[in-house]
Amino acid sequence: EAQVTQNPRYLITVTGKKLTVTCSQNMNHEYMSWYRQDPGLGLRQIYYSMNVEVTDKGDVPEGYKVSRKEKRNFPLILESPSPNQTSLYFCASSFWQGGGGSYEQYFGPGTRLTVT
Amino acid sequence: AQTVTQSQPEMSVQEAETVTLSCTYDTSENNYYLFWYKQPPSRQMILVIRQEAYKQQNATENRFSVNFQKAAKSFSLKISDSQLGDTAMYFCAFMKHVGGAQKLVFGQGTRLTINP
Numbered sequence: 001e002a003q004v005t006q007n008p009r010y011l012i013t014v015t016g017k018k019l020t021v022t023c024s025q026n027m028n029h030e031y032m033s034w035y036r037q038d039p040g041l042g043l044r045q046i047y048y049s050m051n052v053e054v055t056d057k058g059d060v061p062e063g064y065k066v067s068r069k070e071k072r073n074f075p076l077i078l079e080s081p082s083p084n085q086t087s088l089y090f091c092a093s094s095f096w097q098g099g100g101g102s103y104e105q106y107f108g109p110g111t112r113l114t115v116t
Numbered sequence: 117a118q119t120v121t122q123s124q125p126e127m128s129v130q131e132a133e134t135v136t137l138s139c140t141y142d143t144s145e146n147n148y149y150l151f152w153y154k155q156p157p158s159r160q161m162i163l164v165i166r167q168e169a170y171k172q173q174n175a176t177e178n179r180f181s182v183n184f185q186k187a188a189k190s191f192s193l194k195i196s197d198s199q200l201g202d203t204a205m206y207f208c209a210f211m212k213h214v215g216g217a218q219k220l221v222f223g224q225g226t227r228l229t230i231n232p
Contacts, residue, residue, distance in 0.1 A: 031218055042120075042207055042222035043161075050217060059221075090161060096218060103149075107161035 002027050006091050006108035013081055014116055021076045021111050023091030027104070031094045032074040033058065034066065036087040037110075043090065049074055081115040088112050118143045120210050122223035129198055130231050136183075137193045137226050139208030145169075148212045150184065150191045155205040155225075164206070167191065195228075203230045 004025045013019055025032065033048035035058075045058030049068040063085055065077040074093075078085060089112075094105035119142045129135045141150070152164040167175045167184050174182050179196045195202055208223040 033218070033220070035222075040125075040224055042122075042224045043209075044222070045220060048217065056217065088159065092161075094218060096213060103166065105163060110159045 002104075002106060004091055004093050004106045004108040006089075006111050008111060009109060010112045012114045012116065015082055016080050019078050019081060019113075021078075021089060021091075021113070023074045023076065023108060024072050025074075025091075025093040025106065026072065027093060027095070027106065028071065029093040029095045029104070029106075030071070031096070032068070033092050033094075034064070034074070034076050035090045035092065036060065036085075037090060038087050046076070046089075078113075081113075083115050086113060086115050118145070118210050118212070118219070118221045120208055120221050120223035122206075122208055122226050124226045125224070126227045126229070128229040128231060131198060131200060133198055134194060134196050135198055135228065137195075137206055137208075137228065139191045139193070139223055141189050141191065141208075141210045141221075141223075143189070143210065143212070145212050148210060150182075151209040151211065151220075152180070152182070152191075152193045153207045153209060153222075154202075155207065156201075156203070161207075165193065198230045200230050200232060202228065204228060 007022045030051045034046040035043040037043045044060045047066040049055040091108040148169045150167045154162045165177045181194045183192045205225045211220045
C-alpha cells in the first residue's frame with residue numbers, strides 16, 4: 001500500500017528539548033516536503049526536498065531543520081522547540097509529470113505537537 | 117508572492133443539496149496548477165480535484181466539479197448531491213512547478229458541514 005508514515009502522531013514536550021519527527025514514504029518519490037497547519041492560516045510549507053541531499057526552505061523555515069540522506073526518509077528536526085511551534089505537522093511526498101501527465105501526492109497522517 | 121484566499125470560513129447545507137466553495141488566488145504566473153483538498157475529522161489530507169491552468173475545460177470528479185475562471189483568478193468547488201461524508205475542512209491550493217520544486221500555497225480553509 002502506497003503511504004507516507006509519520007512518527008510520533010502526538011507529542012507533548014517542553015521548551016528547548018530537541019525533538020525529531022520522522023517521515024517515510026514507500027513510493028520512491030523524489031519530492032518531499034513538510035507543512036505546518038494552524039487555525040485560520042491553512043497549511044504552510046516549512047522545508048522541501050527535491051532529491052537526496054537537496055533541500056530548501058519553504059515559507060516558514062525558522063526554528064526547523066531537515067535532512068534527506070535517503071530517498072524514502074525526510075525527518076523534521078526542532079533543535080530548541082518553542083511554544084509558537086505548537087501545531088499540526090504534515091509530511092508529504094509527490095511525483096509530478098507536467099504537461100498533463102500523472103500527478104501523485106500523498107500526505108502523512110499528521111503529527112500533533114504541543115510545546116509547553 | 118502567490119496568495120490564496122478562501123472567503124468563507126464556514127458553510128453549512130442540508131444533505132443532497134449543492135454547495136459551492138469559493139477560492140481566489142493572486143499570481144503573475146501563466147502556467148500553474150490548482151487543487152482542492154479535503155480534510156475530514158481524521159485530519160487526513162485527501163486530494164479532491166485538480167486543474168491545470170492551461171486547460172480551459174473545467175475539471176470534474178464524480179460529484180465534484182470546479183469553475184475555473186483564469187482571468188478572474190477564481191477557482192470554486194461545487195459539490196453536487198452532498199453527502200454526510202462530505203463534512204470536512206476544504207482547502208484550495210495553488211502550485212507552480214519551478215525547476216523541480218513544487219511550490220504549493222494553501223488557502224485558509226472552509227469548514228463545510230452537511231446536515232442530515
